Amino acid sequence: MATSPLPETTQQLQSRVDADGTLTLHLAEVPVAPPADDEVVVRVEAAPINPSDMGLLFGGADLSALQASGTPEQPVLTGRVPERALPAMAGRIGKAMPVGNEGGGVVVAAGSSPQAQALLGRTVGVMGGAMYTGYRTVKANACLPLPDGTSSAQAASCFVNPLTSLGMVETMRAEGHTALVHTAAASNLGQMLNRICQKDGVSLVNIVRKPEQAALLREQGATWVCDSSAEDFTQQLIEALSATGATIAFDAIGGGRLASDILAAMETVAVRSQGEYSRYGSTVLKQVYLYGSLDRGPTQLHRSYGMAWNVGGWLLMPFLQKAGRDTAARLRQRVADEITTTFASHYQGTVSLAEALSLRAIGTYGKAATGTKYLINPSA
């Protein structure tokens, strides 16, 4: 059943990498699939360009060297993926990949199952992949129905950042830690985590790289903010770790030596409280999870923190699978209930599918700088 006739085709943003490293971005016309019994069709009205989408969009190509051609309605962008990045892309070579992890919109057609029917006409957040498109057919259970009055723009970022920031707090508890450290902490995700931690009474150490980012977080009620550009950064960090007892960190940067510096500061605090000297270092387990790659350079570990430490990767989907269905449902419900408060995201602007492929827009959102995130409105 549909609220109005579905179009036969819709525009979809696609990214292709060829074997010689050529990257091509363009808009394709693809069929709109009618919904199966357990599916719905969503008219996508807002989809964020998250850092994780940029990996699939641009394949690590130098954004300043992209070439634009085509027309304003049918833009084509070409670029070059660095040779060292190609082996990891073997699975996508020559394939036109649809992009866009998540988005928000209105359910305009639904299959016959009660779960699908219940969504007809509702505004939903969708974690469907391929969301940079006008109409997207997805399983009903990929949708999060939102309270009446929620706009598609408010629904756009229901999954990636909200569930990741909630997942950090869940992971902290599950692994026996009592406070946490977060880097690139003025990000959309970082501001969300700051709100969650204040609401839930969890101590959070925010690491940022600019004074204005520290001011932003303090204005939003953060107690512990350490600026890595400050001369006394190490002292700031040790003081915050000592006051909070944080022994787990989530690092969005990945490259460079910040993860190592966090472990070293945690060890300084642990050794102080241990009292007795051990040449093997403290017995306090110090954990850093790399969950982003804002710096694509090598992760440098300058081991000066004994042997009780781990550095590992952290991704939302494996976390949700491990946490189980009940936990995932509880977290999703919290996001729906607090979508305009705790889990609100901020965007610099909204662009159409074609405008998202303009060099001007890429010059802004491609930096992944604080406050420069864009929404795509594929229905514009």
Ligand SMILES: NC(=O)c1ccc[n+]([C@@H]2O[C@H](COP(=O)([O-])OP(=O)(O)OC[C@H]3O[C@@H](n4cnc5c(N)ncnc54)[C@H](OP(=O)(O)O)[C@@H]3O)[C@@H](O)[C@H]2O)c1
């Ligand atoms: N593992 C997962 O499952 C998962 C899920 C969701 C999100 N993430 C990750 O979470 C991070 C934040 O996402 P978001 O959507 O909240 O980002 P966002 O709002 O676009 O903010 C990005 C932030 O990163 C900072 N930044 C950029 N490059 C940096 C660098 N090289 N060193 C230090 N800071 C840098 C920016 O600060 P400046 O203004 O100083 O540049 C900005 O504050 C991303 O890395 C994303 O990939 C991971």
